[in-house]
Structures are given as structure tokens and as C-alpha cells.
Amino acid sequence: MPNLRVLDNCGWDGRILAVGLDDLVQSFIVVTRRFNVLVDTMVNQETALELVDLARQAGPGRELLAVNTHADWDHFWGNQIFAAPILAHRLAAERALDLRAREDLREHAAREPERYAGVRLTPPNVLFDERLTVDGGDLTLELLRTPGHTIDHIAVYLPEVGLLLAGDAAEEPFPLVGDRGCLTALRASLRAMRDLRPRHALYCHAPVETGPALLDRNLRHFDEMERRCRSGLDFSLLEATGGRTDLPGFYAESHARALELMRRLIR
Numbered sequence: 001m002p003n004l005r006v007l008d009n010c011g012w013d014g015r016i017l018a019v020g021l022d023d024l025v026q027s028f029i030v031v032t033r034r035f036n037v038l039v040d041t042m043v044n045q046e047t048a049l050e051l052v053d054l055a056r057q058a059g060p061g062r063e064l065l066a067v068n069t070h071a072d073w074d075h076f077w078g079n080q081i082f083a084a085p086i087l088a089h090r091l092a093a094e095r096a097l098d099l100r101a102r103e104d105l106r107e108h109a110a111r112e113p114e115r116y117a118g119v120r121l122t123p124p125n126v127l128f129d130e131r132l133t134v135d136g137g138d139l140t141l142e143l144l145r146t147p148g149h150t151i152d153h154i155a156v157y158l159p160e161v162g163l164l165l166a167g168d169a170a171e172e173p174f175p176l177v178g179d180r181g182c183l184t185a186l187r188a189s190l191r192a193m194r195d196l197r198p199r200h201a202l203y204c205h206a207p208v209e210t211g212p213a214l215l216d217r218n219l220r221h222f223d224e225m226e227r228r229c230r231s232g233l234d235f236s237l238l239e240a241t242g243g244r245t246d247l248p249g250f251y252a253e254s255h256a257r258a259l260e261l262m263r264r265l266i267r
């Protein structure tokens with residue numbers, strides 16, 4: 001029984017297919033005149049092969065190219081099946097084999113051996129730093145560095161059809177920043193993607209009907225977080241509530257928390 005499902009097109013160009021694996025993750029197929037480009041490779045050999053089959057049906061007779069938006073497990077664990085070039089940021093190749101990646105795989109394989117025991121960590125093999133252009137003949141794929149969620153993250157923009165594949169740099173309700181990510185970089189990446197003014201935006205972890213407004217919503221979320229931290233750091237508030245004996249301890253604690261968060265927001 002197939003694991004993958006081609007998701008309904010909500011009005012974007014029909015050469016781009018959104019493919020879902022349950023509620024876990026979405027990858028994308030871009031059918032250009034020259035190549036079938038797979039943006040992310042799913043979670044294991046089996047799902048990657050299904051993705052390739054779907055691409056071959058959508059665009060018969062074309063060479064394959066693969067892209068990794070970043071080297072988190074749900075985006076590159078299908079890499080091992082590809083003889084084709086796999087494009088990614090330079091740091092993704094390091095992250096794909098680092099200690100954390102190996103631990104992730106050990107944990108997943110212990111929990112769900114039938115799904116993950118066969119995964120062989122396979123780094124991308126065509127690497128770039130800031131941006132890379134793939135000329136598909138009729139569609140161009142601009143691969144753009146968009147760090148923050150992780151340091152190696154890239155997004156893909158297709159200018160001819162105004163479509164952005166944002167990866168995990170934007171997410172419903174907001175993108176995650178792990179210990180290898182950075183909030184300042186993430187906010188800059190969100191602004192850069194919003195400034196492209198895409199007509200359509202697709203995400204790896206949001207419904208396909210979400211649309212580009214999510215970029216603004218994510219930005220407002222972090223702006224509001226900063227505003228609240230700043231007001232929490234405002235000592236005039238403490239004066240205004242003077243006289244309450246329980247306040248200093250409470251305030252010292254929330255002040256420390258606000259400071260820590262501020263450091264992450266505007267570092």
C-alpha cells in the first residue's frame with residue numbers, strides 16, 4: 001500500500017506537486033522541461049522510491065535532481081536511493097553525518113525498525129553557500145539560504161510562477177528553533193521570504209491551502225514575543241507596582257526569563 005499521497009492543488013502552477021506522508025511531512029516534485037526536481041527525499045528508501053515513481057509519472061523521460069531543504073531526518077533520509085545529484089547547503093552535508101544525526105537514526109530505528117532500520121545516512125553531494133540557480137528550461141529554481149530553523153536551511157523560489165517552497169523556515173503555528181538554530185537568523189529569513197512577495201507558498205509542515213500569509217503571521221508572532229519581552233524588561237513596570245511584597249521574587253524570575261528570550265530574539 002502506498003505511503004505517499006499527492007495533495008490537492010489549491011491554485012498554484014500544475015508543474016509543482018505537493019506530496020504528503022501522513023501528517024508527518026510534505027515533499028515536492030517540480031516538473032521542468034529538463035529535470036524532475038525532488039525537493040526533499042522523504043524518510044526512508046521506500047518512501048523515496050515512491051516519490052521517484054510519482055515524479056516519473058508526472059514528468060516521464062526526464063533526468064532527476066534532488067534537493068535537501070536541510071538535513072533533518074524527515075527531509076533527507078531518502079537520499080540513499082539517489083545516483084542523481086543531491087543539492088543542498090554546504091552545512092547540510094556536515095549535519096547529515098554528525099553525532100546528532102546518528103543518534104536520531106538510532107532512536108528512530110529502535111522505535112520503528114520496520115520503517116527506519118534500513119536508512120543509511122547519505123549526505124547531499126552538490127553543495128553551495130548562499131544561492132544556487134537551477135535552470136529547468138521553462139522553470140527556474142532559486143535555492144536560497146534561509147537559516148534559523150537550522151543553520152543549513154534553504155528555501156526554493158520559482159520566480160516564473162511566484163511560488164515559494166519554504167521548507168521548515170515557516171510553519172503553522174510558528175517555526176521551531178532548535179539548539180542548532182537561531183531566532184535572529186530565522187526572523188531575517190522570514191523577512192527575506194516575505195519580501196519575495198510570493199503568490200503561492202508551500203511548507204513541509206502546514207496544510208497546502210495555508211498560503212503566503214503564514215510568513216507574515218510567523219513574523220508577527222516573533223515581533224510580539226519581542227515586544228512582550230521588552231515590556232517585561234522595563235523597570236518602570238516594577239516601580240508602578242511597588243508595595244507588593246510578593247513581587248520582587250516573581251519579577252526577578254520573569255525578568256531573567258525575558259532576558260534570556262531577548263538574547264535569543266535579537267542576538
Ligand SMILES: [Zn+2]
Nearest residue numbers: 072074168204
Ligand atoms: Zn521537518
